[in-house]
Amino acid sequence: MRYDDFRRSDDIEDRRDDSGGGMGGGGFGLPMGGGGLGIGTIIVLGLVGYAFGIDPRILIGGAEILSGGGQAPTYQTDRRSGPAKTGAPKDEVGSMISGVLGEIDDRWSEIFQSSGQNYTGPRIVLFRNATNGGRCGMAQSAMGPFYCPPDKQIFLDTSFFREVETRFRGCSGNACKFTAAYIIAHEAGHHIQNLLGILPRVTRLQQQAGSKAEANALQVKVELQADCLAGVWVNREEKKRPGFLEAGDIDAALTTASAIGDDTLQRKATGRVVPDSFTHGSAAQRKQWFMTGYKQGTVQACNTFAQGAL
Numbered sequence: 232m233r234y235d236d237f238r239r240s241d242d243i244e245d246r247r248d249d250s251g252g253g254m255g256g257g258g259f260g261l262p263m264g265g266g267g268l269g270i271g272t273i274i275v276l277g278l279v280g281y282a283f284g285i286d287p288r289i290l291i292g293g294a295e296i297l298s299g300g301g302q303a304p305t306y307q308t309d310r311r312s313g314p315a316k317t318g319a320p321k322d323e324v325g326s327m328i329s330g331v332l333g334e335i336d337d338r339w340s341e342i343f344q345s346s347g348q349n350y351t352g353p354r355i356v357l358f359r360n361a362t363n364g365g366r367c368g369m370a371q372s373a374m375g376p377f378y379c380p381p382d383k384q385i386f387l388d389t390s391f392f393r394e395v396e397t398r399f400r401g402c403s404g405n406a407c408k409f410t411a412a413y414i415i416a417h418e419a420g421h422h423i424q425n426l427l428g429i430l431p432r433v434t435r436l437q438q439q440a441g442s443k444a445e446a447n448a449l450q451v452k453v454e455l456q457a458d459c460l461a462g463v464w465v466n467r468e469e470k471k472r473p474g475f476l477e478a479g480d481i482d483a484a485l486t487t488a489s490a491i492g493d494d495t496l497q498r499k500a501t502g503r504v505v506p507d508s509f510t511h512g513s514a515a516q517r518k519q520w521f522m523t524g525y526k527q528g529t530v531q532a533c534n535t536f537a538q539g540a541l
Contacts, residue, residue, distance in 0.1 A: 232409040233475050237330030238337060239319040246358040247325075247389070248316070320357070324389050328355060331412045335419045338467040342530065343426075353378070353422040355385045355415070362386070376414055378421035380430050385418040395487055406483035409476070413461055413484040413521075420460030423530075424453065452535040455512045455520040458488065459533035462524025470528075481525070488517035516541065 319329040336352035343350035356362065356370070364370035367379035370386040378385050392411045395401040402410040424430050433449050440446040465484075469476055512520070523532055534540060 232405075232412055232477060232480055233472075234327055234330045234334075234408070234412075236472070238333035239326065239329040240333035240336060240352070241318045241329075242332060242336075242352060242354045243318065243320060243325070243329050244354060244356045245316040245320050245325060246356060246362050324392070325357065327408060327411065328357070328387070328389070328415065331415050332419075334468055334472075335416055335464055338464050338471065339419070339423060342463075342467065350426070351383075353383050353385050353419060355387055358386065358388055359390070360388070376418055378418045378425075380421070380425045383422060383425065385415070385422070387415070387418075399487075401487035402483040405477070406479045409480035410483050410487045413465075413487060416461035416464045417457050419464070420457030421453075423460050424456065429453070429456070451512045451516075452541065455516055455541070456533050456535040458512070458517050459520040459524035459535065460530070462521040462526075463528055463530060463533065465525050466528030484521060485518045488514065488521055 320326055332352070332355055336350070339352070340350045358370060359372070361369060361371045364386055365379055365384060366381040367377075367386075370377070370388075372388040372390060376385065376387045376391055391414070392407060395410055395414070396403060396407050421430070430453070433453055437446040437449050440449065465476075465481075520533070520535065
């Protein structure tokens with residue numbers, strides 16, 4: 232992926248140098264909730280849900296966190312040595328993230344304007360290990376990147392990019408830069424869903440669901456739609472900046488989508504696959520919906536909630 236000419240966004244909060252960001256002295260309590268989940272259980276759930284999406288704590292605490300309501304777990308706030316850095320980071324990874332966010336905001340602004348709507352982009356919070364996740368509780372590396380709807384923020388520990396390459400084998404070499412862009416575009420897809428009112432509606436339906444399987448099925452549709460919206464951004468970006476994609480980039484995105492499919496993750500974590508517990512979609516579904524967005528380039532093509540869509 233060529234990103235030298237990307238517009239750098241200043242909507243970045245960089246906490247990677249915070250002394251209070253780690254698990255050791257950061258002043259965080261683990262989310263115990265009403266059921267008293269221990270750290271071992273949290274790690275297992277985090278591994279099963281370790282794919283970028285809306286706050287993966289839905290596996291632990293339920294959908295109430297998404298709307299900012301309900302009785303969410305209590306966390307202590309982090310103690311920083313000073314104010315977090317804001318603006319476009321200067322290091323290579325930070326600069327790439329800032330550039331991708333700038334282009335995502337520009338393309339989605341164009342899409343929204345074409346339908347007479349206003350667009351305001353999300354903020355990305357960069358951190359290491361753990362940090363205060365605002366109204367979504369605590370952000371932990373083990374949860375993977377996630378979008379917090381109430382605060383309209385994406386939380387991202389950049390070490391996740393290395394995990395995708397080395398642990399999940401979702402990409403290799405230079406193509407991992409585009410995989411990082413796909414990850415950010417997926418999270419931005421959740422922001423689009425939030426702006427369009429999709430997330431609040433799904434949250435209400437999840438709260439009314441008669442079973443965990445039914446609530447999970449709704450979550451799968453949300454995640455696959457975000458994959459599709461990521462593909463829409465790639466389509467529009469390629470038209471705006473011909474040549475920004477390099478050989479192997481799309482294949483890398485598809486490999487990543489496959490590597491973090493629920494069936495792949497469950498098989499690695501437990502040796503078996505339980506479709507009713509899926510929250511992000513299978514490897515095949517994630518690849519399919521990313522390519523749908525990439526090929527068609529429209530929001531309308533991403534209606535995963537349509538009857539018979541899945």
